[in-house]
Amino acid sequence: MSAALFDSALYGKLVPTGEVGRLFTDSAEVRAMMIVEGALARVQGAAGLIPEVSAKAIHRASLELQLDPAGLAEATGQNGVPVPALVSAFRELMQAPEHAQYVHFGATSQDVTDTALMLRLRQVLGHYETALDRVIAALAAQAEAHAETPMAARTYLQHATPTSFGALAAAWGWPLLELREELAALKTGLWVSLSGAAGTASALGPDPSALRAELAQALNLEDPGRSWHTDRTPILRLGAWIARITGALAKLGEDLTLLAASETREVTLGGTGASSTMPQKQNPVAPSVLTMLGTHAGGLAQTLTTAGRQRHQRDGAAWFTEWMVLPQLCLAGAAALETAGPLLEGLAPRTEAMAATLAGAKGALAAEALSFALAREMPRPEAQAAMKALAREAAESGADLVALAAERHPGITPADFTPEALLGTAPAEARGFARAARIPPAAGG
């Protein structure tokens, strides 16, 4: 146990974050800030704001120097922000004061931390995209393969009507597909920041707009065309998006936990979850992790919303809050995707158990269909009342509802009321998702 499970040597593998984990280390952050300082010097040199030779020296140094995060800790604790210490250490390590003086020229700490964050978020989104595609592909495969595999649909955890496992896979997948399509907009929302101490770029030369545009191009980020120190739109958009990702996967986790329950066992999850004292048990560990991540991420996303309320031209408390929760939120999203991918690839519906559930329900899931059939013989309210009575009788006597209905109403043909006959649009829902999942998102996504 560390502050968060993600960093724990003991628990880390319970919440695997893949490549995203490496982006939220101290060294990755320091590296990203140095890249920003280097690129800034380069564009300032090209613009004649600082000597070209100094710019080159700084840029080169930004790629070569190694700064130890721990060495910046004392000053970061004092200043609240690591940039002053980083700039100072950078300058010293360069051992060329005539060039080093141009490091961080006219920028403010937030320009550096925000731009460095955006650089890492671009990578985060790249990894998310890959992981999300894997999850969607796994769901599409399940949807396709089981488009016509009957199972009980459940509302309020009660048997409702038949559906197919493929339709359930589609239901898991659609929200993710929506989120996948929104990725393009998130990417173009990764902005460069360059507007100085209070957003007015007053120490950034005669044409700060052009400079910002150059920096954006150098770092392959978007130029928002303005200052955005207190406008946390890119962060808030991402936070809400991740909360929806983890929420969608938490539903998957909950559904799988329920379907794996001892009384149901309609899915096989693969071999995890030993108990320390009960030899027979297999716990749905990965689904439980998904549920947990959804809950945790939901809380973090709300705190992030609060952090978006930057007073005046910068707010220390809001800023620190963002630093506290955004990494965890990104890691939670990553862990959810990294957990869901293999889980879905190893997931197998137990079709015989699904069939047994349907059989065991003794026609109860056909009740709606039977009531519509009866409504062809009598007014609909009467048909509904008749079915209610039949359902009660069947439940009490243990009789099969379809058989009972056929006995009482000769117009009823049992073969029309098998689960397979009552799938409705479930197969089409499943195949529709599989098809949509195969369409690549529009350019940029």
Next chain:
Amino acid sequence: MSAALFDSALYGKLVPTGEVGRLFTDSAEVRAMMIVEGALARVQGAAGLIPEVSAKAIHRASLELQLDPAGLAEATGQNGVPVPALVSAFRELMQAPEHAQYVHFGATSQDVTDTALMLRLRQVLGHYETALDRVIAALAAQAEAHAETPMAARTYLQHATPTSFGALAAAWGWPLLELREELAALKTGLWVSLSGAAGTASALGPDPSALRAELAQALNLEDPGRSWHTDRTPILRLGAWIARITGALAKLGEDLTLLAASETREVTLGGTGASSTMPQKQNPVAPSVLTMLGTHAGGLAQTLTTAGRQRHQRDGAAWFTEWMVLPQLCLAGAAALETAGPLLEGLAPRTEAMAATLAGAKGALAAEALSFALAREMPRPEAQAAMKALAREAAESGADLVALAAERHPGITPADFTPEALLGTAPAEARGFARAARIPPAAGG
């Protein structure tokens, strides 16, 4: 005090919700559900699924009949959902059982409640759009008018550098402009629901997809081309968007509260906020309301995220949770916009107070600019150290920093360091926002 201030006869005007308030009443909800039942019958009649004459009778009745919400309460408490009671009351009131039996034919409760919700959310978004445009226009006017009105920028509540009031108005406005642009996508995300008991449309005739498309057209909603009972994407997208609206306006509220503080008084808010015992006081009531709404909405949006986790094919608890928080969230957003509009229109910066703040700071806000000026004479780290020493000396002696710097460094010309001279891009930031605010959003937005 009612459960929520919005419904309170005593407190309601503290949180004015305008037209949106009327959309979240019991009667508006019942009306919307009846419209859905009427439209459903009409398209089912046209498709030959129910007798055309019955369809017409139902459709007519759906427009004419008045159902008392209280009359449905008992059954709603029992069933958890109002539709069974509504259908039953509808049928009875029609006094034409031969037609009435076709009310709600093959649909499930959730089809009706979700579609009826979407109808009302379309109106909500319409009102939001109008209110948001008003807020943005007020901000654009402030930004334009005060593009060059100097004031102190503050970071961590400390004087930083000069900026302009127009630039601050722009900073308030940009997140709203981003949100304004996202409205179009929210609108096209208002989906019709028609997929029956468990999302498989099994009782909706031979071509349920066509029927859903017809219903969408009849109600002027989008056809998602699929079942979405458990996919709360439209709700979650809206919830996150509202949380960002109220968050952006909470920043406005906080800033105005701070700027109106007795020690600062850089804005005039208009005449609200009497104290029961202190005759001299004018409290920033409306800004405090904005802050409160941001906090409340943030909490509700998180709970809504949890509500998005619909287990299996429908989850009662998740569904009820959505019902509990979504109306409040919509009302909070409406109240924030309704409060911010008049507040901003009546807002007046006290330019003389802003100038006095800058004068009182005795050149401290020029420190950054002075340090860059010194850096032309000496290496930058030395210049920074020299400025730090000068700033300390000025603070201790009460001297004006610019005058002191000019005295020590003849290259420094005081006229270059007035607030007006140090606005940097603030005027351009302000005017850039005003310009962007006047561009109508792309079609559909």
Next chain:
Amino acid sequence: MSAALFDSALYGKLVPTGEVGRLFTDSAEVRAMMIVEGALARVQGAAGLIPEVSAKAIHRASLELQLDPAGLAEATGQNGVPVPALVSAFRELMQAPEHAQYVHFGATSQDVTDTALMLRLRQVLGHYETALDRVIAALAAQAEAHAETPMAARTYLQHATPTSFGALAAAWGWPLLELREELAALKTGLWVSLSGAAGTASALGPDPSALRAELAQALNLEDPGRSWHTDRTPILRLGAWIARITGALAKLGEDLTLLAASETREVTLGGTGASSTMPQKQNPVAPSVLTMLGTHAGGLAQTLTTAGRQRHQRDGAAWFTEWMVLPQLCLAGAAALETAGPLLEGLAPRTEAMAATLAGAKGALAAEALSFALAREMPRPEAQAAMKALAREAAESGADLVALAAERHPGITPADFTPEALLGTAPAEARGFARAARIPPAAGG
């Protein structure tokens, strides 16, 4: 649908709040504030701070006058707090300006609103106590009656070992019993407020402490011996307590939803939850309501925590936030208790279904016990491995695990491994709770 379901004519019976609902109406609030003004005048008259005759007139008027909350709405919207308008209307209605001028003498709005709130919270706690006792008694009865009724314990929704239904009832009840015991401290934490505009009682005569003590006695509240405008301890303590109440009942709701699931049906809930289209369905409406209330209350309690952060000597935004969420939180707690009481009284375990579950598990729940038995014959790790192999074999072949174990290990006597034989401390856990539930809490609780 109103802002919150509690106030809805349509949905109100889904979330019944009993007597507590009446305490959070506008008229109840106005009444409570008038009682405070009346009592204040009385103690000020007795102390000679205002003329005794005026004090009597005010006190009498406070009991007799009827103020229309709606008539105070305009000014409340302006002032942010209803007291100035209330005082003004009170004075006018008295039609005796010579006395009326002494209404609200030296007090501040917050003294009145906070004290009036405490008066109502005392009643809230009274109703909670009654409702909580009813819930605990119902659980104690279930625990007692079913102390030895075997059922499957489930961890991660997987069969674990046998337990008894009574032990489960005890597990539901213990957290409530802890909360019941904390009630006494909550009650003594209901403080009178009387400290004037900024907490210094500067307009409350020569001995404000004595006056506050008198007021406390007159209203039967506690005298904290100090000003507490910004110290929201009583509210925060209550909020956290309610969140735990609703959380404990949400577990109950979740468990009942799971136990009522179609595959399990180990409980009967009573006759609610009809579907609009599926005649056979009985939805667990009340348990779903409990889950929802837990989720909603959790969110509100967090927002209340934020509201506790009162800046300086009073913070409008924090105060408004408290007003927005506290009533709902109290109502959510009340609704949870009002829902749980009847639900538990009507709850019936289906013991035959519980037995069938245990039988259907074919000895799997005896695995732990079997492994301990084997450990008497061989080292424990070997015994665990042997049991794991047997469990796998039994699962694959469909054999009964106990029978299989007995066949292989003659030392195993099947009769020692029936569910009844493996209840362990479950009966004692159940009876221990029933016993504890019958002990009245210490005086004051």
Next chain:
Amino acid sequence: MSAALFDSALYGKLVPTGEVGRLFTDSAEVRAMMIVEGALARVQGAAGLIPEVSAKAIHRASLELQLDPAGLAEATGQNGVPVPALVSAFRELMQAPEHAQYVHFGATSQDVTDTALMLRLRQVLGHYETALDRVIAALAAQAEAHAETPMAARTYLQHATPTSFGALAAAWGWPLLELREELAALKTGLWVSLSGAAGTASALGPDPSALRAELAQALNLEDPGRSWHTDRTPILRLGAWIARITGALAKLGEDLTLLAASETREVTLGGTGASSTMPQKQNPVAPSVLTMLGTHAGGLAQTLTTAGRQRHQRDGAAWFTEWMVLPQLCLAGAAALETAGPLLEGLAPRTEAMAATLAGAKGALAAEALSFALAREMPRPEAQAAMKALAREAAESGADLVALAAERHPGITPADFTPEALLGTAPAEARGFARAARIPPAAGG
């Protein structure tokens, strides 16, 4: 940046957690679990449940063996809980299978993790107590020293009446003193867990209650007299308490940020908060950290509430959620206390600035007192109206309100309306807190 700032080499000193940080490391957790296994063996040996010689060997090994957390990671990721891997590694490392087989005899993973958690929480509470005492002592010293130091009270950030800095210190302190008093109950709420796989202690010998009592005594924890796997009362109580601690300190942080604002500067915070580009700035870093921690902890506490909803006899998702947020919550509380202590000890009110604020307000803060003085000459409503008019006139003309009032109303003596004369109970409030802070809490606290 790590997942959470607490673990970051770069940011760690911004959120110093002192000794508490060491309790939430992987090695501290493994160590605590081993202590539990050792103590369990010892009491089982004494009870004759396992051979005494094995018990001794296990107990000794539990103190001597070093287990590498990383070595347990793979299995922990698989099983979801570290205990199976820990038990297995423990047994292997003992190199004495005849004894090692009795490790973890009849216990379940949760018995070990919960008891080990309680052991660490006892230490957490110890550190909290020390840190809280330091904070309270610092506040008491400020309250005492500045009981009569006049300053402006502010409501809605508007000048209200005079108060004293000591009274403000008391207002910061009272909620902490309430929390300090609740510590005793928290400590006695640290329970031992020993109830086996599903809470029925079925594999824990003939007298599991006695065994649990012995274990409690061996580990110096409380024996709750029952199973509590799903009753998270101790955790929830602690979580709510920490949220109140961090909330109270967030108010302190907000107040100090506001009092340190450039326009106010009524406090000196000590030398932190350099800017990377503005030489004159001193940012209120520590107060901002306090605000952030309050916000973060509030979010975590809500998630913890959700985690308290343990379904059936154990719920993986709820359990994992608790693991994710509880450590951070404890660390947030620790960081808030560790930050507040030194901050308050170094805090100095700038009494001359406070006096200047009062002087600059030109009598406005005397308005309430003046209106009461006038009310001795005329009916109170008239007096209030007269004062309102005078206040407006003074504000417009720039005149001193007291002088103006004295000029118009000869009964007014200016000397009665100085800040010092209008402190009301502020000095007594300050000294009352200082006195209360010196009283040691009742035994056990």
